[in-house]
Amino acid sequence: MASAKSTFVPALLVIDMQYDFVHGSLAVPNATTIIDIVNSLLALPFATKIGTKDFHPPNHVSFAATHDKDVFSKITIYPPGDIKEERALEQVLWPVHCVASTPGSAFVEGLDHKALDSVIYKGTHPEIESYSAFQDPWHLATTELPKTLEGLGVTDVFLVGLAGDYCVKCTAMDAADFGYKTWVIKDAVRSVSEGGSEWEEMEKKGIHIVDSAQVRKLVT
Numbered sequence: 001m002a003s004a005k006s007t008f009v010p011a012l013l014v015i016d017m018q019y020d021f022v023h024g025s026l027a028v029p030n031a032t033t034i035i036d037i038v039n040s041l042l043a044l045p046f047a048t049k050i051g052t053k054d055f056h057p058p059n060h061v062s063f064a065a066t067h068d069k070d071v072f073s074k075i076t077i078y079p080p081g082d083i084k085e086e087r088a089l090e091q092v093l094w095p096v097h098c099v100a101s102t103p104g105s106a107f108v109e110g111l112d113h114k115a116l117d118s119v120i121y122k123g124t125h126p127e128i129e130s131y132s133a134f135q136d137p138w139h140l141a142t143t144e145l146p147k148t149l150e151g152l153g154v155t156d157v158f159l160v161g162l163a164g165d166y167c168v169k170c171t172a173m174d175a176a177d178f179g180y181k182t183w184v185i186k187d188a189v190r191s192v193s194e195g196g197s198e199w200e201e202m203e204k205k206g207i208h209i210v211d212s213a214q215v216r217k218l219v220t
């Protein structure tokens, strides 16, 4: 009798483990404490290990300096050339961070980035913010990520990295929307703000919140 063994093809997404998010202009609290855990997960036999980088032009729409406004104030953004009320999104204005090819955009020292099979760049268009590594918030375009995962027959997407309340959450939500069984490894994630609703929002979406010890048993 043929075996009914179900397919399990896990991918690890390492979100934005970059200098500026760990030590630099937009340092996430306690981000250094997850580097060793992320490295230990990078040593597991995932079918593929993909890093992401926030990689902005110097005049990016998400920078307070671009608008001559205060850091952490908010503006309304629209898709380029499509200023319609139903397309409006609220944008937090950040300090200048992860400018493409500057030291701030490099993978943080100590991260075993050589274990990554590929890197996805996001936020590269001056007028488009993209917290998700899959696509921009208006779904104008996707990155290479959906094609890469599909090409490898990935069934399960595991996420670690920074920041839990922005890029990890948005990428996890999209992973679920793209049909992947999605897992966020909580002890390998740090958020900008404490006590936010990101874990609840992800669980509500059917995303599995796990810890690295559980993942070590799943991916062997």
Ligand SMILES: [Zn+2]
Pocket (backbone or CB within 6 Å): 054, 056, 062, 097, 098, 123
């Ligand atoms: Zn950014």
